[in-house]
Amino acid sequence: EVEWCAGEGISRTLGVCGVLRQTWSRRRGRQSEVALRCPCTQRNAHRGMHHMPSPRILALVTLLILLPLAALSSPSSPSDEEKPLEKLFLSVPSAAGARETLKDITGYDHLAGTEGCRKAALYVRNKLASALAAPGAGVVVEMHTPEVLLQYPVERSVSMVAPEIWEAPLTEDIVDSDTTSDTPWRNLTFNAYSANGNVTAEVVYANYGRPDDFEALEGLGVTVKGKVVMVRYGRGFRGLKVMNAERRGAAAVIIYSDPADDGFTQGKVYPDGPWRPRTGVQRGSAQFASLCAGDVARIYSKASALDLCGYATEDLVPKIPVLPMSWGDAEPILRRLGGADAPGGFQGGLDFPYKLGPGPSVVRVMVESTMKARAIWNVCAVVPGKHYGTEDDRMVLLGNHRDAWVFGASDPNSGTSAMIEVAKGIGRLLRKGWRPHRTMKICSWDGEEYGLLGSTAWGETYEEELRAKAVSYFNMDVAVAGTELVVGASPSLEKLVREAAASLTDPVSGKPLLEAWGGLIRTLGTGSDYTVFLDRIGIPSVDLAFKPQGSNSSYGLYHSVYDSFSWMERVGDPAFEYHALAARLWGLLAIRAAGRSVVEVHPPTVAGRLALYLEELQELRAGRGVCEGHCFEI
Known part of the structure; x- marks a missing residue:
């Protein structure tokens, strides 16, 4: 063919x-x-x-x-043969099923490399095996357990030593209506791969920490060399903010969540709304993943990061202390800054004019953490295609990461619950005798939050086979954090995505999903588990998510302890109808890509x-x- x-x-x-x-x-x-x-x-x-x-x-x-x-050529709509199969598949994903899975997997914390994440891996393995069980289908569920370098907090603090004495709580408040918020992890906010250290210095405010922000400071005569640099989340990856500050001589970096970006200026805050409350903290990796994603030490590989990417391990992580903060903790420091007035684009959402510093705010930043080589657990279900085990076999891949910064109801386990619903639908087809033309692999990745560790390790381990056989990768990370469909895709898959969306209905508007969405497809860069498949191996990829309407930022509870089942049930997707829709869209793409003997690539789009x-x-x-x-x- x-x-x-x-x-x-x-x-x-x-x-x-x-x-x-x-x-x-x-x-x-x-x-x-x-x-x-x-x-x-x-x-x-x-x-x-x-x-x-x-x-x-x-x-x-x-x-x-x-x-x-x-x-x-292939039909722009399902063929007569496909229609009953697709109708059967679409009847399976349910809001109730997605709710059950999400409640189960968010009932405990599951950071990469922890016992909770191993427990979640076994849970997903069992759910996939059960959903896909079909006599004669030959489905197997495999575990891939590479060892990677992970960091966990031991102790950290931020205290102001001038012009006043004050210590930041660095904790997220318990919300009475959110039963899982009372967890030790609320007191362990951190940025992974920060350097250990103890720094006391004047503070400089550098807006979003972009190169142009630092140029603006330099133009105003403000230097960050030897200073504690405060930057706000948004408008770029946190690792780049740290790298930009470090290259200019900063002694430490504090990254805080400003209410202008995802807090009270956007609307009601949690638990009354979807936006970040006063003590909400965005955790996250500070690895320089833009230079080289994956395990910085490449413990599982004969090739080093230097061999693969041109960067030594020590050049892929910060050499200075880095900590995240809530806006509630950042406010006393920012309020006491002096120096030049912040340019217009630097002003955030707090009720005072922002200043640039340096000083008179002087803070002490202390980070102590431990770095450990630990196993992580990738889980992949293999649904053999008609040519499985031969040179003619080709593969269609689906993936979602499972590890979370604590509970991860939206990020990533809304995607995990959608994946299980997809597997249930495919299992129903298998039990009716359907077999995909191409082999399907449905994978639950570990270690994504630290720097795309699990998917990168799997992709590099099986790179030769993937280069020869994989034809597409369909990713869901934050499957549901709102009601607006956001799609990124390789050009060769754009037509497939739009056709699938045209076959579904948006539950709020009642319009065809394609019409409600508008059909806008963004260029994929990096940032989730499609990276190794698209950017390294060259496999056309799609990334799907439902996000807050009209939001230019992540959802308000991103990477906080409040990204919980309570948030999803109360605010995020109370009826779980978008979880079911996400599963239908994801699965429809997969069965069309795997089931058709020829899948159209639209030359004008490419x-x-x-x-x-x-x-x-x-x-x-x-x-x-x-x-x-x-x-x-x-």
Whole structure:
């Protein structure tokens, strides 16, 4: 059969990551270098720039690749054979089933490498095995247990020593109506992979910690060298905030949640609403995952991070102390800052004019943690396809991570509960005699929160097989944190996503999901478990989530102790109807990708996206895109 000619990854087929280091500017009539490290050639990241073929050669290569795709065809709607199968599948995922799974798995904390996460792995393994059980189907559920480097807090503190004496509680308050909020983890907020240390210094406020924010400080004569830098969450990955501060000589970094981004300025706070309360803290990894995702020590691999990514292990984690804070803890420090007035874009949501410092606020930041090599537990159910075990076999992958920063009702276990509902639906088809054309692997990853550890280890371990056989990866991380569908996808899968959405109904509006959603598909970068499959191996990928309507930030309880079953049942998705919808969408994509003998790759979409990417690279170089002129830096 002829399948997925470009679906194996436009980056792999065209060598985009190898050659699009220079691009052609028709407006300027010349070539110009693109200062952008390409993540999907991590192993070659340290090798300098490559020259791009002339535009004529690129156009010819593109044409030769896309012409065969025009011959591929599949119905834009289900065939007569598919309709009864899809109807049967769609009848299975239920709100009640999703609720039951979510209540079970959020009943205990399950950070990566802990006994709770091992317990959750066994729970998911048993649920998948039960859901997919079918005589003669040959389903197996496998455990993959790589050893990785994990960090856990021992002691940490932040205290103001001038102009007043004060110590931050660094704790999340118990909410009476949220029974799981009374947990030891509410007193153990931390940023993973922080350096240990004890620093006393003046404070400088650096807004979101982006390169342009530090440039603004420098333009005003404010230096961060030797200072404790306070930055707020949002507008970028926390590891980049730390890296930007560290490179400019900061002595320590505090990352706090400002109410302007996910707190009371957005609406009612938990438990009365979905936004972050006064003591809510966003935990998270401070690893420099943008340089090299996965275990920084690569304990499970013969290859080191230096071999794979061009960076030594010690260059992938902070060398300075880092701690997260609630806005309630950050307020006394920010309120006592002096110095220049903060520029307009620096002003947050607290009721006083923000200042930049340095001082007169002087704080002591102390971090003591322990680093341990521990096993993590990936769980993968294998549903054999018609060519399983032969060279002709191909694979469709589904994945969701299971580990959480404490309970993880939205992130990630709304996705876990949706995955179990998908498995139930596929199991129903298997028991009716259906077999997928391609092998399906349904995987529950561990260690995502620390830096995509589990999925990266699995992808690197089976890289050769995945390069040869995997045709698509469908990811759900935060499956449900609101009602607005947000999709990122490889160009070759966009049409498949829109067609699947057109087959479903949005429960609130009653409109077709495609209409309620609008069909906007974002470019995938990094940030969840699709990273190793898309950026390293070149497998076309999709990431799906239902998020708060119109929100430019994460949901308000992200990575806090309040991301609990109580939050989901009270505020997030009380009827669990979006959990069921997420499962139907995810599963429909999977069974169409795995079940059809030929899956259409839409050449105009691929070609159009390639042209758009070239234009975006030029904008990045010119400083008008997400890099804002600092592509080398990130």
